[in-house]
Structure formats: structure tokens, C-alpha cells
Amino acid sequence: MAQAPAAEMETKWWSGGKSPFNVEYGKLMMWYFLMSDAFTFGAFLISYGTIRFSQNFWPDPNKVFNAFPLAGHANLPLAFVSLMTFILIVSSVTMVLAVHAGHHNDKKSVIKWMIWTIIGGIAFLACQAWEWTHLITGDHAVMVNGVVEHIGTTVTRNPWGPEVAGAMHDGHHLTTTGPVAFGGYFFGITGFHGFHVLSGVVINIIMLIMTINGVFEKRGHYLMIEKAGLYWHFVDLVWVFVFLCFYLI
Amino acid sequence: MSIEHTTTVQESASLASTHDHHDGHHEHHHEESFISKYVFSQDHKMIAKQFLITGMIWAVIGGLFSVLFRLQLGYPEMSFPILEDLFGKWAAGGRISNEFYYALVTMHGTILVFFVLTAGLSGTFANFLIPLQIGARDMASPMLNMLSYWFFFLASIIMFASMFIQTGPASGGWTIYPPLSALGQASEGSKLGMDYWLVSMAMFIVSSLLGGLNYISTILNMRTKGMTMTRLPLTIWALFFTAVLGVLSFPVLLSGAILLLFDRNLGTSFYLSEIVVKGEILPNEGGSAILFQHLFWFLGHPEVYIILLPALGMVSEILSVNSRKPIFGYLAMVGSLFAIAILAFLVWAHHMFVTGLNPFLGAFFVLLTLLIAVPSAIKVFNWLTTLWRGNLRFTPGMLFAIGFVSLFISGGLTGIFLGNSTLDIHLHDTYFVVAHFHIVMGVASMFGMFAGVYHWYPKMYGRYMNNTLAYIHFWVSLIGAYLIFWPMHYQGLAGMPRRYTDFSNWESFKQFGEMNRFISTVAMIVFVVQLLFIFNFFYSIWKGRKVTTQNPWGANTLEWTTPVRPGHGNWPGEIPEVHRWAYDYGKDGRDFIPQTEKISDSESKH
Numbered sequence: 001m002a003q004a005p006a007a008e009m010e011t012k013w014w015s016g017g018k019s020p021f022n023v024e025y026g027k028l029m030m031w032y033f034l035m036s037d038a039f040t041f042g043a044f045l046i047s048y049g050t051i052r053f054s055q056n057f058w059p060d061p062n063k064v065f066n067a068f069p070l071a072g073h074a075n076l077p078l079a080f081v082s083l084m085t086f087i088l089i090v091s092s093v094t095m096v097l098a099v100h101a102g103h104h105n106d107k108k109s110v111i112k113w114m115i116w117t118i119i120g121g122i123a124f125l126a127c128q129a130w131e132w133t134h135l136i137t138g139d140h141a142v143m144v145n146g147v148v149e150h151i152g153t154t155v156t157r158n159p160w161g162p163e164v165a166g167a168m169h170d171g172h173h174l175t176t177t178g179p180v181a182f183g184g185y186f187f188g189i190t191g192f193h194g195f196h197v198l199s200g201v202v203i204n205i206i207m208l209i210m211t212i213n214g215v216f217e218k219r220g221h222y223l224m225i226e227k228a229g230l231y232w233h234f235v236d237l238v239w240v241f242v243f244l245c246f247y248l249i
Numbered sequence: 250m251s252i253e254h255t256t257t258v259q260e261s262a263s264l265a266s267t268h269d270h271h272d273g274h275h276e277h278h279h280e281e282s283f284i285s286k287y288v289f290s291q292d293h294k295m296i297a298k299q300f301l302i303t304g305m306i307w308a309v310i311g312g313l314f315s316v317l318f319r320l321q322l323g324y325p326e327m328s329f330p331i332l333e334d335l336f337g338k339w340a341a342g343g344r345i346s347n348e349f350y351y352a353l354v355t356m357h358g359t360i361l362v363f364f365v366l367t368a369g370l371s372g373t374f375a376n377f378l379i380p381l382q383i384g385a386r387d388m389a390s391p392m393l394n395m396l397s398y399w400f401f402f403l404a405s406i407i408m409f410a411s412m413f414i415q416t417g418p419a420s421g422g423w424t425i426y427p428p429l430s431a432l433g434q435a436s437e438g439s440k441l442g443m444d445y446w447l448v449s450m451a452m453f454i455v456s457s458l459l460g461g462l463n464y465i466s467t468i469l470n471m472r473t474k475g476m477t478m479t480r481l482p483l484t485i486w487a488l489f490f491t492a493v494l495g496v497l498s499f500p501v502l503l504s505g506a507i508l509l510l511f512d513r514n515l516g517t518s519f520y521l522s523e524i525v526v527k528g529e530i531l532p533n534e535g536g537s538a539i540l541f542q543h544l545f546w547f548l549g550h551p552e553v554y555i556i557l558l559p560a561l562g563m564v565s566e567i568l569s570v571n572s573r574k575p576i577f578g579y580l581a582m583v584g585s586l587f588a589i590a591i592l593a594f595l596v597w598a599h600h601m602f603v604t605g606l607n608p609f610l611g612a613f614f615v616l617l618t619l620l621i622a623v624p625s626a627i628k629v630f631n632w633l634t635t636l637w638r639g640n641l642r643f644t645p646g647m648l649f650a651i652g653f654v655s656l657f658i659s660g661g662l663t664g665i666f667l668g669n670s671t672l673d674i675h676l677h678d679t680y681f682v683v684a685h686f687h688i689v690m691g692v693a694s695m696f697g698m699f700a701g702v703y704h705w706y707p708k709m710y711g712r713y714m715n716n717t718l719a720y721i722h723f724w725v726s727l728i729g730a731y732l733i734f735w736p737m738h739y740q741g742l743a744g745m746p747r748r749y750t751d752f753s754n755w756e757s758f759k760q761f762g763e764m765n766r767f768i769s770t771v772a773m774i775v776f777v778v779q780l781l782f783i784f785n786f787f788y789s790i791w792k793g794r795k796v797t798t799q800n801p802w803g804a805n806t807l808e809w810t811t812p813v814r815p816g817h818g819n820w821p822g823e824i825p826e827v828h829r830w831a832y833d834y835g836k837d838g839r840d841f842i843p844q845t846e847k848i849s850d851s852e853s854k855h
Contacts, residue, residue, distance in 0.1 A: 016384075016827065017474030025389035028466040036458060036496045043504035043547070047519070047540055055535060155517045156532065181535045184517035188508065 030227045034234045037196075041238050044192065045245055048185040055179045059160030061247045064153070067134055081247050084127040085239065088197075091120025092236040099229045102222025107211060110222060114208040117232065121201040128194050132187070141169040143176050155183045186246055193242050196235045203228050281817075289399075291391035292817040296398050297377035298709065301702070303398075303405060304369020305783060311360035316776050318353045321345040323769025325751040325762075339417070348437050350750045351420035355438065356412065358423030359446070361691065363453055364408070366556040368401050370698045371495075374559055375464045375488045377705065381808035382482050384473025384825060386818045389466040393459045400456035404449045411445030419446035422748070424549065427520035427541050431512045434526050444513065447506045454499045454506075461499075464492035473807070475827035479583075480844065482806050482831040483576060486583050487562020490590040491555050498551035498594070505544030512536070539604055546597035553690045554593040558586065560697020561628060564650040566831075567704050568632055570804045571647035572639025573840060575832035578631040585624030592621050602670040603677045611670040618668035625661050629654065640835075644802070645719035646704030652727045653696040659731075660689025663738065678748075681741025684734045692730045699726075699782070706786075707801050711814040712793030718785040722778055729775035736764050805831045805843045 013020040021028065052058055062077035069080070094116040101109030139150035140159035148169055151159050160178030167174040207228045216222045290296060320329065321344075328343035339349035376394065380387050388394045411418040420438025421430040425446065433440045468489045472481070508519040512533075520541045521533035569576040576582060598606055598614040632654050641647070663685040666672055676682060699722075706714050745758045752758040752765070800809040807827070811819050825845040833842040837851070848854055 012477075014477055015474070016472035016476035016480075019470045021469070023470075025466045025470045028470060029389065029393075029462040032462050032465055032496055033458070036462075036500045039497055040500035040504050043501040043544055044508075047504070047508065047544065050540055050543075051519070051535065051537060054537065155511070155515055179535050180518045180533065184511065184519055188511060188517065188519075192507070 024223060026223070026227055027230070030230050034230065037234065038238075041189075041192075041241070044185075044189050045241060048181075048189060048245060051181045051185065055181065057162050057179060059158070059178050059182055061249075064135075064160055065131075065247060067138070069130055078247055080127070080131065081243065084124055084131070085243055087120055087127065088124045088236050088239055091117050091124065092233055094120060095229045095232045099222070099226050102216070102225040105217070105220070105222070107214070107217055110211050110216075110225060111208065114204060114211060114225070118201055118204050118208065121197055121204065121232075125194060125197055125201070128190065128197075132190075135186075141172070141174055143167060143174050148174065151177070153183050153186075155187055156180060158183045189242060190246070193235070193238055196238070200228075200232050200235050203231065289395060291387070291395050293376045293380050293388050293391065293394060294709070294815070294817075294819075296394055297373050299398050300368055300372035300376060300401070303402065304365050304373065305786070307360050307364040307369065307405065308779070309783065311357050311365060312776050312779060314353045314357040314360070316773055317345065318350055318357070319769040319772045321350055321750055322752075323766040325753045345750070347750055348417060348420060351422075351436075351748070352412075352417045352438055352442075354748065355420045355422055355425075356408075356418055359408070359419070362423060362552065362556065363450070364401075364405060366691070366694050366698070367457065367495075367552070368453070370694060370701075371488065371491050371555065371559045372398070372401065372460060373698075374484070374563060374701050374705075375460065375492065377709065378484050378808065379464055379467050379488060380471075381708070381811065381815075381819060382485050382806050382831075383468060383471060383476055384807045384827060385467060385471040386820075386824070388463045389471055390463055394463050397456050397459035397463065400452050400459065404452035404456060407445055407449035407452060411442045411449065414441050414445070416440040416442055418442040424542075424545055425509070426545075427509060427512065427538050428524055431509060431520055432524070432526055432531075433513070434529070444510070447510050447513075450506055451503060454503045457495050457499050461492040461495040464488060465496065468492075473824045473827055476844075479580070480827055480830045482562075483565040483579070483582055483586075484559075484562040486586055487558045487565075490586050491558040494551045494555050494558070494590055494593055498548040498555075501544055502548035505541055505548075508544075509541065539601070539606075542601050542604060543597070546600045547594075549600065550597040551593040553686070554589055556690055556694045557697075558589070560653060560694045560700075561586065563697055563701040563704070564653045565628075565632070565635075566806070567646050567650040567700050568635050568654075569832055569834065570704075570802050571642045571644055571650070572636055573642070573803075573834045574635055574639040575834055575836075576631065577634035577637075578627070579830065579832060581627050582631055585627040588624040589621065592617060592624070596621065596668075599668055599670070599673075602673040608670070615668060615670050619665065621668075622661070622665060625657075629658055629661075644703065645714065645716060645723060646700045648720070648723045649696045649700035649703060652723065653693050653700060655727070656688050656693040656696060656730065660685060660687075660693055664689060675744070676741060678746055679741035680737040680745050680747060683747055684737035684741060687737075688730065688734050692726075692734070696726075699723075702786070704802070705808075706789070706793075707796040707813075708808055708811075708815075710790050710793070711796050712789050713796065713801075714785050714789045714793060718781055722782045722785070725778040726775060729771050729778070732771045733768050733775065736768060740764065800843075803841050805833060805841055807844060810843065810845055 013022070019025070019028070065081055066075050066077045067080065068074065068076045094113045098110050098113035098117060101113060135153040137152050139152055142149050142151055142159040142161070143164045144151075151157050153159065157180070158178045159175055160182060161176035163173040163175050207225055210216060210224065211222075216224060286292075287295065290299070317332075320332075329340075330343040332340035332345065333343045336349065339346055339352075345353070376388070379385070408418075416437045418438065419425060419430070419442045420436065421443070425443070429435050430439055430443050433443075468481075468485060472478075508517075511517040512519050512521055516533075518533035518536040520538050521531065521536040522538075523534055524531045565576055565582055596614055596618045598610065599618045602611050602614075636651070663681065667676055667682060667685055703714060703719060706712070740758075740761050743758070743761070745752065745761060749755075753762060796813050799811075799813060802809070807825060810825050812821060827844045828847045829842065829844055831844055834840070836842055
């Protein structure tokens with residue numbers, strides 16, 4: 001053990017006997033898991049892009065996503081999704097504060113910020129539930145084979161096709177049915193993301209309970225909170241891409 | 250000791266505590282119950298054996314399926330009443346029905362590719378060798394490692410169950426291309442069996458992910474003192490790249506499978522557009538079947554390297570040990586593994602040359618595909634130069650390793666034919682393709698696996714396998730493999746297509762009737778010889794010749810510094826420190842110098 005001078009060994013991170021990144025294995029595994037998960041989402045989003053650009057027509061997000069709870073028929077394009085996004089980003093901020101408190105072994109603050117993060121996650125999921133319900137149940141008049149029908153947005157049909165020239169219904173332009181792929185990808189990808197948020201909330205609740213029970217206090221570190229944080233930020237980051245692909249472009 | 254302390258100070262407190270946890274493992278030898286030792290074991294060596302034996306059971310099932318459909322191909326006009334006794338309506342009149350034939354080939358492919366050569370091969374040897382060869386007490390997370398096996402077990406149960414449902418298992422080919430696989434009304438095998446297949450694969454992906462994350466973090470984080478990356482045995486490098494490939498490619502298959510499940514069960518149109526089945530016009534529109542092929546082959550191609558790389562690594566190690574010579578071109582070997590791992594992600598569309606892929610795009614995939622010949626040729630050159638003028642010891646493991654090199658060359662050369670998009674117009678979907686991938690990926694990787702089992706069996710069970718049976722196993726398997734697959738090249742060049750149950754009333758191909766019968770006969774003989782291997786394996790666990798020395802092969806790597814039957818924790822005392830690479834054979838007049846031996850004054854540091 002004394003064959004190499006200390007100064008030389010200090011810089012040799014890859015010489016074995018220690019982690020070359022100076023991280024504990026669980027964190028390393030989390031990073032690789034997130035990389036893997038990024039490929040899952042990447043595959044979804046690339047599939048979506050491929051199909052979307054093979055279509056002649058794609059719905060205008062400003063028209064699809066223009067509702068707000070309790071606002072009746074007011075036209076508020078992207079207002080609600082902006083609120084959802086804001087909530088999720090704020091929950092990432094509270095997560096950062098929880099991790100920060102963990103670094104200082106401040107149990108009380110960890111509990112406080114974890115509760116806020118969980119509330120943020122649940123609020124986001126609630127918003128998503130409202131948005132889905134609104135899309136599925138919100139009927140719109142659509143011209144199908146020369147007949148006016150009222151349909152909502154589902155994975156098999158949606159009312160977001162091009163307008164029928166000259167035809168009006170209740171003072172609105174009458175549309176045809178939109179591309180089937182729109183509903184499939186929208187519900188498929190936001191659903192898969194929502195499933196990730198739900199898992200994140202469950203993980204965060206477990207972390208909260210462990211914190212309250214003093215598990216991490218006994219261990220002397222709050223590494224688990226940090227790892228849950230990594231996952232939470234990732235889910236947040238994925239949302240930014242989902243938001244970009246479905247609502248902005 | 251003080252120097253050691255200055256280096257560990259940099260590690261966080263938590264890091265030190267996890268090390269303590271692992272180091273403490275061996276000190277309290279509490280009595281383990283049967284359940285915790287053999288069933289829900291967290292010992293990487295036991296988990297490796299669980300993967301191996303589950304893989305062997307699958308190999309027998311998958312191999313038996315190939316015997317059944319070879320029976321049909323070799324003797325299309327004959328009827329075998331016993332088949333009807335065994336399989337009922339699937340073999341009415343003693344003849345294998347078309348649905349049954351497709352179910353058999355689909356399950357054969359699925360089982361061999363995923364359950365045997367992915368879980369059985371890399372699951373076994375990654376688990377067994379990584380902690381032993383890098384000098385660690387166990388995997389980074391023994392718990393997740395255990396879960397990795399049990400998810401594989403769950404996937405196995407679901408896949409196995411799918412064979413017993415009324416409409417049969419998935420039967421659209423192991424690549425499960427939609428629209429066939431997406432529409433239950435299109436075929437029996439696209440009904441419930443297909444859902445089982447998809448759910449089983451989802452479980453399998455979870456298993457592979459848990460395993461892969463563990464392998465990567467163990468190799469990076471838990472190497473013993475002195476084990477720099479360039480001192481790692483080539484097995485570890487190969488298993489490392491395998492794990493990276495798995496972690497990055499399986500999630501894409503997961504996406505593809507989820508979308509397919511939605512198309513099947515929720516009425517979405519991801520892969521479906523403008524289809525008429527049995528006179529019924531389906532409402533689906535706007536989807537793309539080609540999209541599935543892209544998603545599938547983005548996994549599917551790396552998958553063949555996930556299968557092959559562990560074999561490449563083990564063969565390199567076994568060849569060097571049994572040639573009593575250093576591996577030729579260690580860094581070139583690592584570099585070529587790396588090159589193969591990168592290229593694996595950039596060639597998937599060569600499976601899709603004739604699907605209507607833009608020929609201009611195809612040209613790039615041809616170039617990238619043919620580039621794989623470069624690292625492959627480097628590896629072959631290095632193996633041959635390792636063997637060159639070595640003191641060869643023809644142990645069963647060594648024979649299988651040499652057999653692997655032979656198969657890798659033969660099967661690799663036909664890959665150059667197939668990688669060419671122009672030739673592919675003629676060769677795609679013929680027996681030429683079947684011959685190519687069976688030799689280079691199937692049989693070659695099987696040989697790598699056999700080499701590994703024979704070579705590390707003494708470490709696994711503290712006994713040797715029977716040599717005579719092993720030699721019979723080797724020669725019949727090698728000669729048999731060539732006799733089965735070599736003729737298929739000619740059939741393929743003549744245009745004989747895959748996935749047909751009967752060629753006898755086909756004017757162009759009935760000339761191959763005799764050849765098909767020959768292939769089928771050899772296939773049965775080879776199958777029986779594999780049973781001999783299985784007998785040898787289980788017989789030797791209890792009755793094999795005992796290993797009396799710690800290091801029976803005179804090898805340098807760390808697993809041979811453990812006791813003959815290592816307990817949980819691998820080393821009874823301190824984990825040994827490493828001072829040199831793994832390939833100091835025949836150096837300075839000495840037969841071998843273990844990695845744990847310090848560099849002497851007369852040596853330069855490696």
C-alpha cells in the first residue's frame with residue numbers, strides 16, 4: 001500500500017478501490033436509468049414527429065387547448081397548460097430546496113419542502129386529469145360523411161380537422177374529423193409522462209415518510225432524497241419536451 | 250495505512266459507509282435458510298446459476314421447437330401420429346399445421362434470442378464474473394440483482410403460459426411486425442398470445458434494465474484497488490459494453506411494444522393505416538407499419554451484439570489462458586469492442602433495405618454496416634495471433650472458444666454479402682439470411698456460452714465436467730452446425746424463402762427436398778448431443794471430479810484467488826489488490842503471473 005506516493009494517487013480516480021466519479025453507486029444507477037428512460041421518451045417523441053409530418057393536416061394547438069376551468073367558453077389558448085407547466089417547474093424548485101435542506105441535515109425543512117413537492121405533483125396530475133376529461137367529453141360539431149355529429153377527442157376520433165368551407169354550425173366554423181394519430185399520441189405520450197409523475201409522487205411520499213420516521217437522520221445523510229430529486233427533475237425536463245412538441249409546435 | 254486514509258478522505262461519508270457495508274458481509278456467517286440461499290438469493294454467484302439453469306430449460310424448449318419444425322421441413326409428406334397425441338389440433342392427422350409451424354418458429358426465435366442468449370448468456374456470466382474478476386464482494390445492489398432474475402422469471406412464466414392458451418402463442422415471427430401482429434382477426438397467433446408476448450417482453454426489459462444498471466455501476470464503482478480500467482480482463486470490458494447497449498436499446502423496444510399494445514387493445518392507429526382484413530375495412534388510418542420496424546430494429550440490431558459481445562469477451566480470455574500467451578493487442582480488443590458497440594446503434598436499417606426505405610438512405614446504412622467488418626477483423630486477427638505458436642491446451646472450454654472463432658469468421662463473411670443493399674434485393678428473406686444469423690449470432694454465441702460454462706464450471710461448482718462427454722459434445726456440435734447451416738446458403742442463393750412450411754410442390758425448390766431431409770436429420774442429432782451436455786452439467790454438480798487447487802487453469806484473473814467454493818462475499822479475508830493486467834502469461838520464463846503479484850524491480854509497470 002505504500003508503493004505509490006500519496007500525491008500521485010489522489011488524482012488517480014480510475015485506479016480502482018474508489019468510485020471514479022466520487023458518487024455512491026445508487027446515484028450512478030439513477031443517472032443511467034434516466035438515460036435509458038430518455039431513450040424511451042425519445043422513441044415516443046420521434047415516432048410522434050415522424051407520423052405528424054407524414055400527415056397533410058395537423059390540429060392547431062391554440063384551438064385544441066384553449067379552455068380553462070370555470071372560464072366557460074372563453075378562448076384562452078394555452079393558458080391552462082402554462083399553469084400546469086408552471087406548477088411542475090415550481091415543484092422542481094421545492095425539490096431543489098428539499099435536497100438542499102438534506103445537505104444540511106435539516107430534517108424539518110426537508111419535510112416541509114417534500115410536502116410542497118408532493119402537493120405540486122398532485123396538483124399537476126389533477127390538472128392533467130381535468131384536461132383529459134375536458135378533451136374527451138367536450139363535444140364539438142363535426143361534419144362526418146355529410147352529417148353533423150358531436151364528438152370529443154379520443155384515440156380513435158377527434159374533431160380537430162380542417163374547416164369545411166362555407167359550412168357553419170351554431171355560429172362556429174364546422175370542421176371535419178382530425179388525424180387519428182393526434183389523439184393516440186397525445187393521450188399516449190402525456191399519459192406515459194403522467195404515469196412517470198404519478199410514480200414520482202409515490203416515491204416522494206415514501207421519501208417523506210422515511211424522513212418523518214428519521215431513517216435518513218439515523219443514516220446521517222439524505223442521499224435518497226437526492227436520488228428522488230434526480231428522478232423528479234428528469235420528469236420535469238421530459239415535460240418541457242412534451243410541452244414543446246404538443247402545445248407549442 | 251495512513252496513505253490509504255488520505256485517499257479515502259475525498260470520498261463522502263456515505264461512500265465509505267456503503268463500502269463498510271459490503272466489506273462487512275463476510276464477517277458474520279449466519280446460517281442461511283434454503284429460501285434465502287437458493288431461491289431469493291442475493292449472492293451474485295447463485296443468481297448467475299439461476300440465470301444459467303433457467304436459460305438451459307429454455308434452450309431445451311426452444312431447441313425442441315426447432316426439431317419439430319425441421320421435422321415438417323424435412324419430411325413434409327409424412328405423418329407422425331405421436332405429434333397428434335402430444336399436440337392435438339395443432340398437429341391434426343400427425344402433421345404440423347400451418348399455425349403451429351408459425352408458432353414454433355416464432356417461439357424458437359423469441360426464446361433463443363431473448364431468454365437463452367440474452368438472459369441465459371449475459372445474465373449468467375455478467376453476474377458470475379463481474380464481482381469475481383473486478384474484485385468486489387458482490388454487485389453494487391444485490392437486491393436489484395435479485396429482482397432482475399425474478400423479473401426474468403416472471404417474463405418466463407408469462408411466455409410459457411402463452412403456449413397453453415387456446416389460440417396459441419404469438420406466431421408472427423420473433424420480429425412481430427404489425428399489421429399482422431396488431432390485428433387479432435388476421436391470425437390465431439395475433440390474438441391473446443400476442444398480448445402475452447408483449448407483456449412478457451415488457452417484464453423482460455425491466456429485468457434487463459435492472460441487471461444492466463447493476464453491471465455498469467459495479468464495473469465503474471467497485472473495482473478493487475489497483476484495478477484500473479486497462480487492467481480489466483476482456484470479459485469485463487465485453488460485459489460492460491453489453492450492459493450499455495442493453496440499457497440504451499431495450500427502452501426503445503419498450504416504446505414500440507407499448508404502442509403496439511395500444512393499437513391492439515385501445516383502437517389507436519400508430520402502426521395501422523387503410524387495412525382490409527377478411528373483407529372488413531378497418532377504420533384505422535395514418536399509422537405506419539415501417540415505424541414499428543424502425544423502433545424494433547433500433548433495439549433488434551444492438552440486441553445481436555448484446556448476444557455476441559459476452560461471447561467475444563469470454564473467448565478472448567479463454568484463448569489467452571489456454572494458449573499460455575498474453576492476448577494479442579489488448580487495447581485493440583477494447584477499441585474494437587467499443588467500435589462495435591457504437592456501430593451497433595447506427596446500422597439498424599440494414600434489416601429494412603427492401604421495405605421501401607429510401608435507397609439514398611440505404612447507401613449510408615450499407616457503408617456503416619460494412620464498417621463493422623473492420624473491428625470484427627481486428628478481433629479475429631488478434632485471436633489467431635494469440636493462438637499462433639502458443640502452448641495450446643485443448644480443454645473443452647478452449648475447443649469451444651476455437652470453434653467460436655471459426656463460426657465467427659464463417660458467419661461474419663456472409664454478413665458482408667447481406668450488408669449490401671443491392672444483393673439484399675435477391676437475398677432478403679431467404680435461407681441465406683437464416684444461415685448467416687444462425688452461424689454468426691446463434692451458434693457462435695452458443696459456443697461462447699459453452700466455452701464459458703466449461704471454463705468456469707470449476708469455479709461455479711468446485712468440480713469439473715466430464716471431458717469425454719464434453720469432447721463428443723464439441724465435435725458433434727461443431728460439425729453438425731456446419732452441416733446444418735452450410736447447405737442453407739445454397740438454398741438461399743437459389744431463392745428459397747424463409748417461413749414456408751412445405752416446398753415439395755414448389756417446382757423451383759423441390760430439388761432441395763433431399764437436402765432438407767439431411768439438414769433435419771443432423772439437427773436432431775445435434776439436439777440429442779445438447780441433452781448430453783445437460784446431463785453432463787447436472788451429473789457433474791454432484792458427481793464430477795473435484796477441484797483440488799485454487800487455480801486449476803493456471804489463470805491470472807482474480808476469481809481464481811478465491812477459495813475453491815467461495816462463500817457470499819467471495820474472499821474470506823481482505824479483497825486482494827491488483828498490480829498488473831490479466832495477461833502476463835509466459836513472461837520472464839514464468840508460466841503465468843497472477844494479477845495480485847506485485848511488479849518486481851526488473852519489470853516496467855503495465
